[in-house]
Amino acid sequence: MTKPEGELTWKDLEIGAIVTEPGSAAQYKTGDWRSQRPTYDFAKCIKCALCQIFCPEGCIHQNADEYFEADLFYCKGCGICAKECLTKVITMVEEEE
Amino acid sequence: MAKKVGMEVSVAIGEAVKLANADVVAAYPITPQTHIVEHLASLVADGELDAAYIPVESEHSAMSACLGSAAVGARTFTATAGQGLELMHEVLYVAASMRLPLVMTVANRALSSPLSVWGDHSDAMAVRDTGWIQLFTENGQEVVDNVFCAFRIAEDQKVLLPVMVHLDGFHLSHVIEPIVFPEQSEVDKFLPPNHYPLVLHPDKPVTMGDFAPPIIYSEAKWAQEVNLRASKEVILQTWQDFGKAFGRYYSPVESYHTEDAKVLLLTMGSFSETAMTVIDKLRGEGREVGLVRLRLWRPFPFNEIRQAVKNAETLVVVDRALSFGGPGGPVCSEVKSALYGEAKKPKVVSFVAGLGGRDITPAGFEEIINKGIEISQKGSDNEFEIFGVRE
Numbered sequence: 354m355t356k357p358e359g360e361l362t363w364k365d366l367e368i369g370a371i372v373t374e375p376g377s378a379a380q381y382k383t384g385d386w387r388s389q390r391p392t393y394d395f396a397k398c399i400k401c402a403l404c405q406i407f408c409p410e411g412c413i414h415q416n417a418d419e420y421f422e423a424d425l426f427y428c429k430g431c432g433i434c435a436k437e438c439l440t441k442v443i444t445m446v447e448e449e450e
Numbered sequence: 451m452a453k454k455v456g457m458e459v460s461v462a463i464g465e466a467v468k469l470a471n472a473d474v475v476a477a478y479p480i481t482p483q484t485h486i487v488e489h490l491a492s493l494v495a496d497g498e499l500d501a502a503y504i505p506v507e508s509e510h511s512a513m514s515a516c517l518g519s520a521a522v523g524a525r526t527f528t529a530t531a532g533q534g535l536e537l538m539h540e541v542l543y544v545a546a547s548m549r550l551p552l553v554m555t556v557a558n559r560a561l562s563s564p565l566s567v568w569g570d571h572s573d574a575m576a577v578r579d580t581g582w583i584q585l586f587t588e589n590g591q592e593v594v595d596n597v598f599c600a601f602r603i604a605e606d607q608k609v610l611l612p613v614m615v616h617l618d619g620f621h622l623s624h625v626i627e628p629i630v631f632p633e634q635s636e637v638d639k640f641l642p643p644n645h646y647p648l649v650l651h652p653d654k655p656v657t658m659g660d661f662a663p664p665i666i667y668s669e670a671k672w673a674q675e676v677n678l679r680a681s682k683e684v685i686l687q688t689w690q691d692f693g694k695a696f697g698r699y700y701s702p703v704e705s706y707h708t709e710d711a712k713v714l715l716l717t718m719g720s721f722s723e724t725a726m727t728v729i730d731k732l733r734g735e736g737r738e739v740g741l742v743r744l745r746l747w748r749p750f751p752f753n754e755i756r757q758a759v760k761n762a763e764t765l766v767v768v769d770r771a772l773s774f775g776g777p778g779g780p781v782c783s784e785v786k787s788a789l790y791g792e793a794k795k796p797k798v799v800s801f802v803a804g805l806g807g808r809d810i811t812p813a814g815f816e817e818i819i820n821k822g823i824e825i826s827q828k829g830s831d832n833e834f835e836i837f838g839v840r841e
C-alpha cells in the first residue's frame with residue numbers, strides 16, 4: 354500500500370478492496386489490543402523453543418543472544434507462552450500506555 | 451437472420467447462456483428454476499456448450515463456486531429460486547462487495563412456511579440490499595434479451611458487479627413463448643469477451659475479500675455504493691446499444707398510456723402484461739388510467755419514477771411481497787421514498803397481491819384500481835391492503 358490505511362480514501366481502494374500486494378497482512382498491528390505483555394527472566398531460559406511452538410501468533414523469534422522473545426508489534430498478550438514455559442522464564446505484566 | 455422459435459422460457463434461458471458463451475455454470479436445482487439448469491447441464495454434457503458445469507451440493511456452494519469462477523475471469527452463470535436464493539444469502543453480499551461479474555436468473559418463488567413452490571417476489575425482496583444489480587422481466591423475450599445485457603453490464607470495466615435477472619416462477623419460467631434468438635455472430639458482436647482486471651492468478655497474486663478493520667471498512671462500503679449507483683449509466687447505455695442492434699429497447703421505468711392519466715397503476719414483473727390488457731380495456735371505456743412498469747430494481751431509478759408519476763393524482767402500487775411489520779409492499783415503500791420530497795406528487799396506495807402463486811386476473815387488476823381510487827379519496831387507517839384475502 355502506498356499510504357497508511359488511515360489515510361486511504363475510498364478512491365484509493367482497488368475494485369472490491371482487492372489487495373494487490375502479497376504479504377500485506379504483515380503490516381497489520383495485531384499487538385494493538387494487548388492488555389498484558391510478556392516479560393522475561395532469561396537467566397532461567399533453557400532455549401527449548403516451547404514458547405515459540407505454542408504462540409498462536411507465531412511472533413516469538415530468537416533475539417541476538419538466541420533467547421526466545423516476543424515481537425510486540427504482533428504479540429496479543431494471550432499469556433500462552435508464560436503458561437507453557439517449563440522453567441517460568443515468562444511473567445505477564447499489565448500493559449500500561 | 452435471427453430466428454423466432456416457440457420455447458419454454460427456462461429452456462430459452464439455457465439457450466441464451468449458450469449463445470453468451472458462458473465458461474462456467476455452477477448451480478443446484480430448485481423448483482421453479484430447475485429446467486434452466488437442467489437444460490444447461492445437457493448442453494454441456496452433449497458438447498454443445500464448451501463450459502464447466504459444476505454440480506454442487508447446495509446453493510451456498512453454487513454461489514461460492516461462482517465467486518471462484520468469476521475471480522479467475524471466467525464468464526459465470528447460475529440460477530436459483532426461493533429458498534435457494536436465501537441459502538445463498540451471505541455469499542450474495544460477498545459477490546457484490548468483491549465486485550465479481552456474474553449473472554444469475556432467479557425464477558421468483560414464495561418463501562416457506564407454509565411451503566410454497568409457486569411464485570411471488572418474497573425471495574427477491576429478501577436479497578434487495580445485497581448490492582447486486584437487479585432487473586425484473588415480463589416475458590420470455592425480455593428474459594433472453596436481458597441475459598445478454600446482464601453479462602455485458604456485469605463485465606463492463608466501469609461496473610464489475612453481479613447481475614440478477616428476475617423472472618416470475620411458473621408464470622414466466624414454465625410457459626412456452628415465441629422468442630427471437632439472435633445469431634451467434636450478433637451476440638459475439640454485442641458481448642465482447644470478459645476481461646476481469648484483477649484476476650486470481652499465481653503469476654500476480656492478489657487477496658480478495660480481505661479483512662478490513664474499522665479504519666477502512668466505511669471507505670470500502672462507500673466505494674461499493676458509488677459504483678453501484680454509477681452502474682446505471684452503463685445499464686442505460688447497454689439497453690440503448692441492445693435496442694440499436696436488435697430493435698428491442700428497454701428502460702428502467704416504462705410507461706404505458708400514462709399521458710394525461712389521472713390514475714396510475716405500478717407493477718413489476720410478468721403480471722404487468724395482464725395489467726396492460728386491463729389498461730387497454732379501461733382506456734376503451736374512456737377512463738384516464740395508465741400503467742408504470744418498473745424494470746430496474748437496483749440501482750433504484752428514483753428520477754425516472756418521479757418523472758413517470760408526477761402528473762397523476764393517484765398511484766396504485768401492486769407488490770408481490772410483504773415486509774412483515776413494515777410498510778407493506780417493498781416496491782411501494784421505495785416509490786414513496788422517491789416521492790416524499792416532491793412538491794407535486796400523487797396519493798400513493800399500496801396493495802400486496804399475487805402471493806404464493808395466486809393469480810391476479812384482469813378483473814382483479816380492475817378491482818385494485820377502483821379500490822385504490824376509493825382509498826385515495828376516502829383515506830384508510832391501513833398502511834396497505836392484501837388484495838383478495840378472505841376475511
Ligand code: SF4
Nearest residue numbers: 398399401402404438
Ligand atoms: S519456553 Fe521458556 S525456557 Fe523454553 S525457550 Fe521459551 S522462554 Fe525459554
Ligand code: SF4
Nearest residue numbers: 408423428431432434
Ligand atoms: S503472549 Fe501470546 S501472543 Fe504474545 S508471545 Fe506469548 S504466546 Fe505469543
